[in-house]
Amino acid sequence: MRRREALRVVANESVGPYSLIRVERGSLDPGSPGQFFMLEAPGRPLPRPMSLCQAPPGELGFLLESIGPGTRALAAVEPREKIHVFGPLGNGYRLDVERPLLVGGGIGVAPFPYLSAVLGSPPAILGFRSDWHAEAASLVPNAEVVVEPTLVTERLRPDHDVLACGPEPMLEAVRELAPNAQLAWEAPMACGYGACYGCSVEIDGVLKRLCVAGPVLEAA
Amino acid sequence: MILNASGCLDALEAPEVARALDVFVTKTVTPQPREGNRPVRIAETEAGMLNSIGLENPGIDGLLREKLPRLAELGVPLWVSVGGFAAADYAQLCAALADRPEVSAIELNLSCPNVEEAPESAAELVAAARPQTRKTLYAKLSPAATDLPETARAVQAAGADGLSLVNTIRGLALDDETLQPRLGHELGGYSGPALKPIALAAVYQCYRATGLPIVGMGGIATGRDALDFLAAGASSIALGTVLFGDPDAPGRVRRELAEELASRGLSGPEAATGLAHGAKPASVA
Structure with missing residues (x-):
């Protein structure tokens, strides 16, 4: 509540x-x-x-x-x-996954320490734009870290249940490779509880009010 | 009475917030469903925010079929906000709502800054709506009208029972780095604390011009703000942008207003209405 x-x-x-x-x-x-x-x-x-x-x-x-x-x-x-x-607020990740793999980029690692604790420290692939930014990886156990120009998608492993959070281009690239992924999206939000209609994002041509439909959405 | 400003609350997503209001006002409904504008739809500024939602709504049939029965279950009196792109749209919407007992009043949104305006004047839109329903009709006006008191008198003559003052006012925000519009739709409706003096002036002028009941809104965040609107001439107030940051605002503003009234020896909101125009309440020596 x-x-x-x-x-x-x-x-x-x-x-x-x-x-x-x-x-x-x-x-x-x-x-x-x-x-x-x-x-x-x-x-x-x-x-x-x-x-x-x-x-x-x-x-x-x-x-x-x-x-x-x-x-x-x-x-x-x-x-x-x-x-x-x-x-x-909103809907979190579905936790009934067999082989979780956390995939994050930049500040998109934010939900992972809590997610990792709940899922029992599953493997994670975290991408950052510099070694300085990559210090955030210390918050996530069992993480493989890549720094630009290497991208997280280059290290994605097949047959895992991907739970991702990061910038939109990363999410788009992840869903290409992992159609069953769960993706946490981001948008400017005024209220967070469905009141303002401000956080709509366009995914495959359809507008979704992220605060009530997401922020975690199924990739496919 | 404390209402929400149309489009600032989804009562089905937040029934506990709607139940703290005296009236729930729906998001504006149009004849056809509308997806609304492409993102980005909101932008915070120093003293308020811009929105360009673009009247996203399920259309009148969707509202009547799916939403109205559920809204009626909330047990809060319901006003439906209607909007369109021609006088015939307002007539059609009011006719469709005329026989719905769940609806206690209709607010005519005559001033959405985010969609193309109807070619007719505000008074002509009210005149088209009026014969279609015996329900109370509130006309929601923009503070940007060249002569707002004149517009208010004209909608009164056309049959409006009350005024909702004010809608958002058109604004623009640019990205710090790119200097491009931050909103996908470029311009948006400006709301929040910066709107208060503008809205207060509108209420003050239109109270004098018409004597109609007025729902005052625009930057109300505290009981003191609400009192100002009553004093300027509003008989009710509506909460808009404040609901985004504080869903507990209806109860808080109600408590604060009661304290403001009590500290001035005023018996209730009606005793405060119009005080700024020189009338003195009987209870104050």
């Missing part, structure tokens, strides 16, 4: 270029891996959607990359500050 609550920031640590923000869990349910939360971005009109990265006891952890005013505001939060967090 989703709730919104002002939660105290426990820690804000750098992981390569990314920020790992941990907040007290309050009465929020961590939900299922791949689900997301709307995080208040202090001083900004709208919150920002973040998939849950870690669910340590009593806490919720979010990994984010500063790419705009909202994520910069979030990356600047200090321990003991309170921010409103709303969730869990």
